[in-house]
Amino acid sequence: MPATKPPRIFLSPPHMSGRELPLIEEVFESNYVAPAGPMLERFEAAFAEYLDIPHTLAVSSGTAALHLAMRILGVGEKDEVWASSLTFIASVSAIDFLRAEPVFFDVDEATWTMDPNLLEEEMRRAARQGRLPKAVVPTDLYGQCCDLDAIRTICDAHGVPVLVDAAESVGSEYRGRKSGAGERAAAYSFNGNKIITTSGGGLLASDDGELIAEARFLSTQAREPVVHYQHETIGYNYRMSNVLAAIGIGQLSVLDERVAKRRAIFDRYREELCDLPGIAFMPEADYGRSNRWLTAITIDPAGFGNDREHVRLALEAENIEARPVWKPMHLQPVFREARHVGGAVGERLFETGLCLPSGSQMTDEEIDRVVSIVRECAR
């Protein structure tokens, strides 16, 4: 008889709280099964309160939130937008939607996020040459906030807006405030793999009510405020569904618990694996508190005895999903023409980095299953 595989451990599956279904039932009873309705307004208000950012717009994805924001910031053909190289493509795909040009920045070894020193140098050079970027879009990686004070100071000096890609940092903190607060705008994701999810969804937040009003207008087909349908510009169909907003309200109510659990998972991995030679854990910057969306480690084959891919395949053979750290954008074939600023920190993290299963419903036994396989891979 063929051996049955142990149950799959996914990287970061959805984790419902039990509060979502009654809220969805409420939506059905109200018949607002539409991209408008009271749940959507409730979700936006609750999220604004959670973030302590006054204006929010719930949309169909984090990608949509980034697209709307970049368009409103005036990004257009041939403009430069500066972004972290070590990220998921959705951080930067809207740069291409708008026919602008991405410039990718290497990350700081200590945070794995955009290196402010590189940014400062490049900003000075760009100012001298009179070709400032239209926006800077740093990514909060795996829950770690980028160093926003440093980045904002550099950008403010030249009047360049900062749009934070906070897709992965929902629930994280930077100097006592929630991720993304205090910048021109921030985009969040509630995709199925995120710390809280609406199956698919996103949110744009800003202190600037006009920016969010404009995003709201563009997200609903840019309909002019008249009874007949009238359009003076082309918009998008980007609004979040009222049904999914109900899921979001349920999920938001357990977000802090989810952060605590993901941090506990990280701590358990670290306790169980930190004695292994060649293994290092993603550092946590002292300016913030990461949601530890994914536990990311690096594996130095010289010390460990095997490389990251060997470990990933060993986990996969036991039906456990792990993933390499993001492949930097400047190494992606689609961006082969794009400029890259800085060194090879991101490249090294991609070569050696592995994200371990981090779902908030993981049991200690499941974590131990992962740990024992990683340990077996050590020389």
Ligand SMILES: Cc1ncc(COP(=O)(O)O)c(C=O)c1O
């Ligand atoms: C860094 C980053 N930016 C943007 C996104 C895009 O979010 P969404 O999938 O909701 O479009 C994601 C996740 O998918 C992400 O990880």
